[in-house]
Amino acid sequence: MQRRHLALMPAGLLAMPAIATAQEAERSQDLVQGFSRARLARFQPAMAREVERGSFNGCVALIARNGQIIHHEAYGHQDNARRVPMTREAIFLLASMTKPITSVAAMMLVEEGRMKIGDPITQWLPELRELKVMTRDGEVPLARPITVQDLLRHSSGFVYAASSPFPRIREMYEELDIEARRGPVPADEMLRRLGTVPLAFQPGAQFFYSISTDVLGLLLQRVAGQPLDQLIAERLTRPLGMTDTVWWVDAARRSRVAESIASDPLSTPMWNSYRIEQNPVPAGHFKGGAGLVGTSADYFRFAQMIANGGSFEGKRYLSAPTVNWMLSDHMGSMGGTPQASTGPGYGFGLGFAVRREQGISVAPGSPGDAMWAGAWGTSFTIDRAEKLVGVFMAQGPSSRMHTRMVFKNMVYGAMVESLRG
Structure with missing residues (x-):
């Protein structure tokens, strides 16, 4: 009996890979x-x-x-x-799925040495040189300039009107149509208007989701010397x-x-x-x-x-x-x-x-x-x-x-x- 059992062993062992292969094939059909x-x-x-x-x-x-x-x-x-x-x-x-695309375009310019993320944005956007910060006690000067990094990570102090922590800032955004919700606003005019509205926070103090990437897009136009649609098309959407x-x-x-x-x-x-x-x-x-x-x-x-x-x-x-x-x-x-x-x-x-x-x-x-x-x-x-x-x-x-x-x-x-x- 022992010899008979041993004689059967090789055949059983040979069958096991075939069973495993069939199971793997069935499993592979269910997975991609x-x-x-x-x-x-x-x-x-x-x-x-x-x-x-x-x-x-x-x-x-x-x-x-x-x-x-x-x-x-x-x-x-x-x-x-x-x-x-x-x-x-x-x-x-x-x-807002536009934002990552604009941000990538910005980093392409950084890689080319056209700007650094630590640069103050007023280097290209002089309309924003007189910005102040609103506080509960009134407006105060900026502790430091807004940088390109602040625009990229939403720590600029800008807001969206609907979420502004200060009613007065919300009212100014709406009165000046900063977000161009009522109708078109030219780029230079948008920046001029924005330069009259105080920030909600000191730059770098707070993540606050905002129009920062819109401002970044306007900055990129001036850095690259071409409209944003052309910049994005030439560098990203067309070659991709x-x-x-x-x-x-x-x-x-x-x-x-x-x-x-x-x-x-x-x-x-x-x-x-x-x-x-x-x-x-x-x-x-x-x-x-x-x-x-x-x-x-x-x-x-x-x-x-x-x-x-x-x-x-x-x-x-x-x-x-x-x-x-x-x-x-x-x-x-x-x-x-x-x-x-x-x-x-x-x-x-x-x-x-x-x-x-x-x-x-x-x-x-x-x-x-x-x-x-x-x-x-x-x-x-x-x-x-x-x-x-x-x-x-x-x-x-x-x-x-x-x-x-x-x-x-x-x-x-x-x-x-x-x-x-």
Whole structure:
């Protein structure tokens, strides 16, 4: 019996690799770049629930790993009438997802020696030389100049009117139409008006989300000696192949613009202030913090370039050390938080929010991951530890915080193989 058992052993051992190979083949069919296809299929019912909830009419979700797009699907409809199915080619208002693009353009000029992030902005924007800081006891002088770094990390003391901590500053922003919500305001005139409004904080004292990147865009025009749209097109969108990322929507593209859900109370006032169907200049100016529109595929190319450490498809845009510098937390011990956009657990670098640690946050991610989002409902995440890029496009402003976290939860919920162990 013992000899018979031993005689059978080699055959059994030979069968085990065949069984393992079959199991691996079955498993590999269910996975793509460590993501479960079955779990990615959860997007369809989840996005249908969001449409039913009234978060948006439709959306586009894109996930890439190791530079390979593994999920790029459109859900719902593009229009309020629910007659036009959403497509992956739909165009969305990027709003504040313009900010990282403008910030990258700024760092390209830094790399060329055209400016330093420690430079005072009045070197190029003399209209802002007489700024004061508002306090509870009146206006006081600046303790130090506003720097380019302050514009990049929102520590300039500028605000958005709606969130101003001082009612008088809010009133002045609205009276002078600093944010050009009522109509176009030329660049030089915007700066002249802004130079008469006190800051809400001393430069470098507080992170406070603001028009800083709009001001940065105007500064870049003067540093480079060319309009911001040309600067961005020549350095980023055109070489990256971002063919639909533009400052205004011409007639040929209008049928692809995703409509913001009509039931959202923010849709109409925001649409009136963004005015994407007309060229901003010469009557107005290009908003470096909010002016672009684009597609999910376009934004993926930009985000993947950052995830790659500054290069994409054989062309280098930034050095790897510069990208690392941008995706480092530049807030230090200053007050304030980007929590209203990111949830807890994030600091802020140069144009990107940066996750500080594993815990605290309200959605999965990795320490050091970078993200930002737009007021209309768009968002992205770049997780270099997991070699992940995620882009979410929707037009539902009131639900934007909810939907960006739903997207992040679903992305990481479909990732069954982590690269971090």
